[in-house]
Amino acid sequence: MLNLKTGILEKNYKVTDLKIKNKHMRQRLNALGLNQGTSVKIKQKCLFKGPCILEINGQNLSIRGCDACQIFLEEAHG
Structure with a gap:
């Protein structure tokens, strides 16, 4: 499956699933707008x-x- 670490830079994606177990981290990401169905673009990935x-x-x-x-992501069409 495609995730943020395996995605391609500067390409548009749509979040399909968040499997983060830490509920506090999940709530923080939701508050920042990162939830299922959100459009995302990967700007930079660091090594390792x-x-x-x-x-x-x-x-x-x-x-x-x-x-x-x-x-986890899927390619955004359009």
Whole structure:
């Protein structure tokens, strides 16, 4: 499955599932607008287990590598 760590830079995606187990982290991401169905663009990926920077609703958000692997995507058409 495609996730934030395996996605391609500067390509538009749609979030299909968040499998983050930490409920507090999940609530924070929801408050920032990252939830199922949200449009996302991957701006930068760091090497190894570093963070990913993504664009959501015109704002940039940095997510830890371990959390980025648990956010699943699909290509946005159009």
